Each structure stands twice: as structure tokens, then as C-alpha cells.
Amino acid sequence: MGSNSLFEYNQILNQLKTYTNIPQDLITSFRHFSLLIFRSDKQNKFSEPMLWIGMYIAFASLVCTLAMVADLVHGIRNRKLWFPCKYFTLNAASLSVIAVAVKLPMDLNNSMPGRMDQDAKIGSMAFVCTMMANLLPSLAAMDNKELLTNIIALGVLVITLVVNVCIQINTGLLSLYKHQEKLYETTAEAKDQSPYLYAYVHRYGIGATFYVGMLLMLLIIYACSSIAILKSKQILNSKYQEGHETTLKGLESAGSLTVDKLKQHVRNYWIMAGTSSPRFMTACAATTSASGVICACSAAISILMMHLTTGYLREYKSDYKGSMLVVFITQFIGALLGTIAPLFRCFADLSFNLSIKWTWNHINVFKVESYWTQKLCDWKHSSIPFSVSSRKSKIIIQNLVSIILSICIGFQKMVVVACKMIALIPIFFVICVLYCTRCWKWMKAIFSSGGIVLVNKPNQLDKFKDLRRFILTFQDDIELAERTLKGITKSVNRMIRKAQKQQPVNLMKLLEKCNGFKGVGEYDSLHATPLHTEDHLSCWSLTLVTLTTVAVSLPDIPKKIMDRLLSSVSEGLVYVTFVEETFNASDDYVSMQKAVKSLWLEVEVNHKWLGNELREHAPQVKTSKQILECFRDTAEIMITEVESLNICAISMHRTTMAILSYRTTIDELSQEELFSELSSMIADILAACLTNLPQVIAMKCHTDVIEKREESVRAAAQLLGETMQIINTLQDHQLPSLNKDELPFIDKWRAYLKHPFI
Known part of the structure; x- marks a missing residue:
């Protein structure tokens, strides 16, 4: 029936009245269906905007996909194959967009009778798994308050999604052919192929169950990573402050700040800020590796679902209509592209950051480092954060808190061990690749040098040995691979060279007119x-x-x-x-x-x-x-x-x-x-004024805010590259006999130049 189905139905009833052989009681009973038809017409009217809502979901999914791709490109361009989260980070804006992108599995009432409708709903869950795996390293860039707020917000979103999906599995909304099960069971063919038919009939429910488990695992990983981040930041910050004091003393005894000294100073802080970065350490953690494996499994299931749906891409029967195909394709592509970064992070702690020697000697699945549980232990041994008048009540509450935190500590250890076991999958793969690569290089060196294996030059080894003093890690037994140290050094040199091409040409011409001060x-x-x-x-x-x-x-x-x-x-x-x-x-x-x-x-x-x-x-x-x-x-x-x-x-x-x-x-x-x-x-x-630039660059290398150290050193390197020629030019001028603390102020200069001998 069309949009005027109620009017047409009444016309039919009026026509039936003209027939004498039809009982009037029957016609009267038909009148009761008018209300149902009226409600159906209204429901169809209300469902008309659903097509555009589907396009809105696709647009939100596209925004998330582009943000993940932007992080991917940023990591490749900057040779950071642990792919830090720069554009796609966990915050209020991203959570709002994600909430729009996952509307389909949140929908409890809208019937999804078509195969494409069901696949789009399942695909949204795969897309959520991918986004969560990509967002994990961004936790390290937050302060304690932001971390707590965002974890709670993400937890509410994920738990709501999981509950809604479980309801749909129970009601059969996510089992497209559940109502056909008895029909299949009555056929002779079904008796021979019952296991296959059962999986085929319930494949959407089975797929949704797998994704529910993955989402809960990822949420647990988020909570455990957050607790570890709180303590690891304290450890890294303490070691950074020690390195900063040592470097600062060396800089003060170095005399005037030349360009070469500034380069070395920036390089030292670049290594300290890079290796002590919470983002870097979070990307190399076992929980991040486990999230990458989970993301890869999610993508594999998504590909399987896509293969099964290839012949039914146009079978959409829900109110969302053709927008389901757009949503499904957008989120499928997003899930595949978004898997690249988490998958590379599985190998970050081996192939890019840690040495093979460390891998064999220190990998211990059942060893849980103290930073994973130290924060929980601190909370356990601290007093309750509120006052209680009754001593007995205080004892009960304190003991109850202690028991709960003891359970949390045990659960945290179980999760870490489980994540390490999951991380063994990429670890053994990378070990094989690294050893094969090393053997190939060794054999190539033997044949190319006539049986003589060349070793690194002593001065090069001494150079990297000196730079290793500035490597900061929260585990003393971690040994940074030489190739990684070389990469960090090359990255800062590359950035300074790039900034040199942006030197202020017009300013340099104006400074040529400088006649002293x-x-x-x-x-x-x-x-x-x-x-x-x-x-x-x-x-x-x-x-x-x-x-x-x-x-x-x-x-x-x-x-x-x-x-x-x-x-x-x-x-x-x-x-x-x-x-x-x-x-x-x-x-x-x-x-x-x-x-x-x-x-x-x-x-x-x-x-x-x-x-x-x-x-x-x-x-x-x-x-x-x-x-x-x-x-x-x-x-x-x-x-x-x-x-x-x-x-x-x-x-x-x-x-x-x-x-x-x-x-x-x-x-x-x-x-x-x-x-x-x-x-x-x-x-x-x-x-x-610009004679103060060396001091500015030296000071800009350091900041007390751990989340901003990398950006601060990057800004110092950029400033050094742009002003190298200016610094070299101004060093030829004789500075007035002012204290170091007086040089940044024009009034001090004027007073001295007015009365130079006072």
C-alpha cells in the first residue's frame, strides 16, 4: 500500500458494504485494522529521514577513517613506525563522532531484514575495534584528569554498545535467519549439513559475539594501560629531571653557545624527550601489541563477512535503504586501513626499538613489571580520601577498599600476562625476520670483503656510546637498538636541515645594516x-x-x-x-x-x-x-x-x-x-635582541610538562635551523659587558650604552 493506504482501505470496506452476501459483522471486524494501518502509515512517514541518517553515519565514519589515515601518513613521513596519535586522539570531539559512527549496532528497535543491513551492523562493530586499537597510544598524551574523564566516557560508550548488541543477539535482531531455522531443520538436506547450516543461519549472531568479546578485551586493555601510564610517567619524569640537570651543568660550563654546541644540545634533549616519551613507551607496551593482534583478528573476520556478502550487496530492506551500502563500504575500508598502524605497533618494541639481545634474554611472559601494578599498590596502602566519624566504619571501609584493590592487582597481573602471551605471536615472527636479515648481511659482508668481516669504526662506536647516556627508559634492562638510536639522531639532523631552507632572507639583508649595537x-x-x-x-x-x-x-x-x-x-x-x-x-x-x-x-x-x-x-x-x-x-x-x-x-x-x-x-x-x-x-x-636566540633555543629544549616535551624540542630544533645564519653572524659582534640575565631586556642595553663605564 502507498502513503494513502488508510484511505484506500476504507474505500475497499465501503465497497464491501454494497455486497449483500458478505456479513456485516465481518466488515465491522475489518474496521479494527484501520488503526494498525494508520500507525503503519505514520511509521513509514517517520522513517523517511532514515536514508539521510545513514549518510550521516557514513560521513562520521569517513571522518574517523581520514583521521586514522592522517596518523598513518604522519608516522611514515616522520619515520615513526610506531605511529603516534596526532590527528586521531581520544577526546570529547572524537568520542562524539564515534558515537555517530556506531549508531547501527546501538539501534534496538529498527528491523534490519536484509543481508546488507545485517552486515553493515556487524561491520560497525569491527570499525569500533579498529578505532579503539588506533586510539590506545593517545592515552599517554593526557594528564591524569583527562585520562580519567576520557576512559570513563569511552567505557560508557563501549559498555552501552555491548549491552545493546547482547540484547539484539538475544532477541534475534542480529540473527537474520533465526526464524528460518525450523524450516531448514525439516528438510532432508539440512539433516546432512546441520553444522554448516547452523553456522550459516547464525553467522551474524556468532560474528557479533566475537566482536563483543573483542570490545570487552580492548576496554580492559585501556583500563590496564591507563594505570600503567600513571606510574610510568612518574618514573620517566624522574629520570628526565636527572638527565636535564646533568645536561644543564654541561651547557653552563661550555661557555658561549655556538651553533655546533646548540646542535649537540638539541640532539641530546631530542634523544631524552623521544626515548622518555610516554607515547613511545605506550606504543611499545605488551597491551598495545595485544590490541594490534585483536585489531588484526577483527579485520580478518570483517574480510570473511565481506566475502560471504559479495553477492548480496544490494539486498538492503531496512528504513536506511541504500545508505546501508555506503556505510558498509566506508566502514569496511576504514577497518582495513585502520589496521595498518596497530599491526605495525605489534612489532614496534622489536624491529624498530629494542635489540635482539634484549628479546632473547629478557622476554618473560609471566613476569609482571612493577609499574603495571605500582599505582594500585599505592592506592591500597593509602588512607581513604574521605573522613568517617565512626572508627569501626573506617576500619570496615579501609579493609573493603584493600580487598577490592587486591583483586584489581591480581586481575591486572592476569591481563598483563594474557597480553604478553598474545604479543608472542608477532614477537616470534619478528625474531625470525631479524635473524634472517642479520645472517643475510653477515654472509653478504663475507663474500663482498673476501672473507673479512668489517666492523664499525671506533670513533663511530664512541659517538653512539656517548649518546646512549641520554637514553631514558622506565625499565633498566631495556637496551635500545643501535639502528633506532641512529634513526633518532638522523631525524633531528634532518629536521634542522629542513628548517635551514626556511631562513628569513629579508631579515638577514636588514641585519647587514647593523653597525654594532x-x-x-x-x-x-x-x-x-x-x-x-x-x-x-x-x-x-x-x-x-x-x-x-x-x-x-x-x-x-x-x-x-x-x-x-x-x-x-x-x-x-x-x-x-x-x-x-x-x-x-x-x-x-x-x-x-x-x-x-x-x-x-x-x-x-x-x-x-x-x-x-x-x-x-x-x-x-x-x-x-x-x-x-x-x-x-x-x-x-x-x-x-x-x-x-x-x-x-x-x-x-x-x-x-x-x-x-x-x-x-x-x-x-x-x-x-x-x-x-x-x-x-x-x-x-x-x-x-636576537643575540639572545642561543639562550632561547637552549631553554626551549626543556619543559616540565612531560606531555609537551617532544613538541618543545621540535620547536627548538626548528628555531635553530631557521636562525643558524643569524647566530653565526651576530657572534662576530662584541656584546656589551652585561650580565647574562640582563641581555634579554632593552632597558638594560640602553642604560649600559648611555653610561658604559658605570
């Missing part, structure tokens, strides 16, 4: 007649932006030259900001730097200063002196109670007053000469 104190704005008597803060970027504003406002200067200066200062301000953010972290300086960033955006993009057009002075304003006086007067008018405007206006007023008072022959100074002097002073100020 005399321009820093030549126009001392603090010694000009102040507009206000209160103390005035100053910073490198504010001075640079103010001077550049005056320089680019000169109307006689060609636009090409003006644009070149703007580009040079723009490149320089990037590194000036690094210096200021590293050393000037007080609230006053932060407010000033925010105002400077806003002002520079206005000057560079809109060619305005506090709303006033540059290079559009009054007709009578022509000389250099008149332009400076125009800025001075405008600045005096612009001083308001608004903090950002006040900072910029006072800086402009003081700077122009200083120039006007310093140059007694300002009337004779042409715009070209003024521009040249301002450019030279800008170059001197930039050079003085």
Missing part, C-alpha cells in the same frame, strides 16, 4: 621629556614597531623599499616574540606584547597607526621634522585610558620626542636620510 641607545626614548611621570615599560617589539611605523610613513620613500622593510621587520618580530615570551613573562609585559601584536597587524596590513592612515599627512606636512611633529602631536591626542592605545601612543610620543631632541639638525635632514637612519637603528635593535 649603538642604535639601541642612540635615540633613548626614556630620556626624552615624558608626557607622564609614571614608570614606563618598554620592550623590543614595541620599539621596533614604533620606529618602523615612522619609517614607512615617509611619503618620499618608494613603495618597493617600504615593503622590503615591512617584510624584514615582520620576519624579525617572529624571533623577537620568542625572546620576549621566554624572558618577559610578567603580566605587564604580556599586556604590552598583546597591544604590539594588534598594532603591528594594523601597520603591516592596513597601513594605519591607531586608525590614522600612514603616508597621508596634511598638505603642509612635507619635511622630516614636520612628519615627526605630526606623529608626536597625534600621539599626545591619542593617549587615553584604554590600555592598548595608551601603551602605543606613549611609545610614539617618547620616540618622536627623542629623535627631535637628539637631532639638532633635523630641519636639514631629508626623508631619505631619516629613513636610512631609522632602518639602521631598527637593524641594531633587532641584532641586539
